[in-house]
Amino acid sequence: MDKSGPRHWLLLLAFALFVVFLYGPTLTIFILSFQGPDGGLTFPMRGVSLRWFENLFEPQMVGDFGGSLERSLSLALIVMGLTVLISLMAGLAFRRKFLGATALFYVTIAGLIVPSILISLGIGLMFNVAGLPPAWWSSALGAHLTWTLPFGVLIMFAVFNRFDHALEEAARDLGASPWQTLRYVVLPLIAPSLVGVGLFGFSLSYDEFSRTVMAAGSDNTLPLEVYAMTTNVTTPVLYALGSMTTLFSFAVVVTVTLTVLAMRRKRGAKLTG
Amino acid sequence: MTVTATAAPSGAAHSARVKLLTRLAPHLQALPLWLVMGVFLLIPIATIVMVSFWEDQEYTLAPGFILDNYRDVFGTFVTFSTYVSTLRYALIVWASTLAIGFTVAYVLAFHIRSTLWQMVLFQVCAVPFLTSNVIRMISWIPFLGRNGLLNSTLINLGITDHPLEFLLFSPFAVVLTFVHLYSLFMVVPIFNTMMRIDRSLIEAALDAGARPIEVMRHVIVPLSLPGIAIGTIFVVTLVMGDFVTVQMMSGGQSASVGLLIKNEISLLQYPEAAAHAVILLLTVLMMVWAILRVVDIRKEL
Numbered sequence: 001m002d003k004s005g006p007r008h009w010l011l012l013l014a015f016a017l018f019v020v021f022l023y024g025p026t027l028t029i030f031i032l033s034f035q036g037p038d039g040g041l042t043f044p045m046r047g048v049s050l051r052w053f054e055n056l057f058e059p060q061m062v063g064d065f066g067g068s069l070e071r072s073l074s075l076a077l078i079v080m081g082l083t084v085l086i087s088l089m090a091g092l093a094f095r096r097k098f099l100g101a102t103a104l105f106y107v108t109i110a111g112l113i114v115p116s117i118l119i120s121l122g123i124g125l126m127f128n129v130a131g132l133p134p135a136w137w138s139s140a141l142g143a144h145l146t147w148t149l150p151f152g153v154l155i156m157f158a159v160f161n162r163f164d165h166a167l168e169e170a171a172r173d174l175g176a177s178p179w180q181t182l183r184y185v186v187l188p189l190i191a192p193s194l195v196g197v198g199l200f201g202f203s204l205s206y207d208e209f210s211r212t213v214m215a216a217g218s219d220n221t222l223p224l225e226v227y228a229m230t231t232n233v234t235t236p237v238l239y240a241l242g243s244m245t246t247l248f249s250f251a252v253v254v255t256v257t258l259t260v261l262a263m264r265r266k267r268g269a270k271l272t273g
Numbered sequence: 274m275t276v277t278a279t280a281a282p283s284g285a286a287h288s289a290r291v292k293l294l295t296r297l298a299p300h301l302q303a304l305p306l307w308l309v310m311g312v313f314l315l316i317p318i319a320t321i322v323m324v325s326f327w328e329d330q331e332y333t334l335a336p337g338f339i340l341d342n343y344r345d346v347f348g349t350f351v352t353f354s355t356y357v358s359t360l361r362y363a364l365i366v367w368a369s370t371l372a373i374g375f376t377v378a379y380v381l382a383f384h385i386r387s388t389l390w391q392m393v394l395f396q397v398c399a400v401p402f403l404t405s406n407v408i409r410m411i412s413w414i415p416f417l418g419r420n421g422l423l424n425s426t427l428i429n430l431g432i433t434d435h436p437l438e439f440l441l442f443s444p445f446a447v448v449l450t451f452v453h454l455y456s457l458f459m460v461v462p463i464f465n466t467m468m469r470i471d472r473s474l475i476e477a478a479l480d481a482g483a484r485p486i487e488v489m490r491h492v493i494v495p496l497s498l499p500g501i502a503i504g505t506i507f508v509v510t511l512v513m514g515d516f517v518t519v520q521m522m523s524g525g526q527s528a529s530v531g532l533l534i535k536n537e538i539s540l541l542q543y544p545e546a547a548a549h550a551v552i553l554l555l556t557v558l559m560m561v562w563a564i565l566r567v568v569d570i571r572k573e574l
Contacts, residue, residue: 007485008384011376011379011380011384012380012384014376014377014380015376015377015380015381015384015394018373018376018377018398018456019397019398021453022397022398022401022453022456023401024416025409025412025413025415025416025453026401026404026408026409026412028412028415028416028422029408029411029412029414029415032415040420041414041415041418042414042415042418042420042421042422043415043420043421043422043425082309085305086305086306086309087306089302089303089305089306090302090303090305090306092299092302093298093299093300093302093303093306094299094303095299096298096299097299098299098300098303099300100303100307101299101303104303104306104307104310107307107310107311107314107315108306108310110310110314111310111314112507112510113506113510113557113558113561114314114318114510114514114554114557115510115511115513115514115515115531115553115554115557116514117514117516117531117534117535117550117553118317118318118321118514118550118553118554119313119314119317121317121321121534121538121546121547121550122314122316122317122318122320122321122550123313123317124538125317125320125321125324125543125547126316126317126320128334128543129320129324129334142309142312142313143313145309145313146309146310146313146314149306149309149310153306178298199403200403203403203404204403206405207403207404207405207406207407209405209406209407209517210514210515210516210517213535214538223405223406223407226405226407226408226411227407227517230407230411230521238411239411241408242405242408242411242412245404245405245408246404246405246408249403249404249405250400250404252403253400253403257396
């Protein structure tokens with residue numbers, strides 16, 4: 001297509017504006033979280049300080065920041081592990097015919113389409129009717145998996161669609177058992193994608209709010225804690241918390257991306273060298 | 274699975290076992306997914322349907338089969354006006370995210386020269402998906418507030434002499450936040466379909482004398498439809514079921530079906546909430562079904 005002329009530059013400008021729209025607000029609260037001790041929730045900045053970050057780690061901080069952070073991290077790690085394992089197994093299953101494959105596919109997609117409030121309400125009611133107390137490691141874990149697994153399975157679909165089956169046949173011809181083929185041929189090749197599935201599982205769980213609302217039980221996860229803060233905190237400590245969580249999410253994404261790139265490069269070197 | 278490790282007694286029995294194992298394996302591999310989706314999606318939805326027929330007695334659930342909850346749902350004007358308000362949000366947000374998402378995906382797919390830059394910029398668009406929605410909502414406060422950036426800019430430019438009150442805690446803020454949160458769900462699927470468009474089709478159209486606008490209308494838009502449909506399903510279902518954005522950004526001044534359900538849950542009126550939830554689920558499924566009638570997305574999956 002036409003890649004010069006005013007139309008091209010206008011489109012690039014539109015793209016740049018979108019990026020500003022996407023990141024502008026986050027950047028604003030990042031700046032405002034360094035607000036001076038007398039500053040408020042909006043500009044102007046009244047000096048620059050780390051006061052609100054210190055505030056965050058003081059023991060009398062509103063709510064239970066430390067506890068909710070710990071719970072959210074543990075939950076995200078469990079969700080990550082289960083999402084990788086279950087998506088991989090399902091991805092392997094869907095390469096062949098099995099009874100109920102179509103039904104399972106639609107049920108999995110339904111996890112994306114059914115509104116979060118229904119998942120939350122349904123799981124809450126189910127635990128209520130069964131007489132079980134909801135908790136972050138039971139009901140909230142299940143609620144998160146209904147959100148992360150569809151993404152994981154869809155990624156595995158894309159991965160196995162592009163997978164070269166000749167490699168597996170070669171392994172089989174050389175006498176490898178199915179397990180050996182999976183362990184030494186398939187897994188090393190799809191490892192970067194599995195890391196990607198793990199990243200999705202971790203991040204989506206760590207930030208999940210609407211599915212967790214009724215399913216978390218008495219102890220809040222971090223997003224629930226942040227939401228509770230929005231209604232009763234009117235100082236920039238809210239922004240400090242927001243900046244911390246966002247920085248953490250970015251750090252996770254960047255680390256994982258660099259790991260995947262390193263894995264790809266290593267594999268490339270091995271194949272050519 | 275370890276077929277070769279087991280000693281093979283006789284050829285026929287061995288191959289029968291291999292066959293059985295090969296046919297059994299995918300069923301076993303699919304089992305964990307079935308378990309999770311069954312226990313945490315299907316059974317909870319069945320529970321909602323069941324409870325929607327139960328009786329609400331002084332904050333306890335009484336099993337039964339009554340239609341009162343549905344009569345309550347359909348019997349008030351509130352339900353109707355809430356659906357109108359929610360559908361209006363869905364329509365406005367859909368149109369805005371489609372316009373933005375299509376443009377952004379189009380620039381990414383057709384106007385970025387190097388593959389490296391294409392991937393980097395795609396990541397730039399996709400990464401906010403992995404950050405917290407609640408915090409992305411909060412981050413509009415310094416922009417839209419009474420003393421926010423937008424108001425001070427407008428005053429400095431002399432466009433208005435007093436701060437505009439309607440910016441934060443209004444339907445406008447709700448729509449803006451929705452668009453901010455959900456544009457990504459349009460960009461990603463549309464970009465994916467656009468990347469699969471055979472570039473020679475566009476060359477052919479240009480060679481045949483088509484103007485850029487005609488290439489857009491007759492080649493790019495029709496071939497991007499599956500991506501548009503997937504993005505539409507995401508955005509529409511997310512907005513239809515939302516409660517937190519509407520609650521936070523409208524300052525309690527606006528209604529949505531999700532918020533209605535959330536409020537009934539807070540009042541422990543579970544059977545009513547369940548009845549509302551069933552109607553919402555049917556509405557959303559009908560909308561998805563309608564979208565799939567218009568566009569065939571099977572090629573995308």
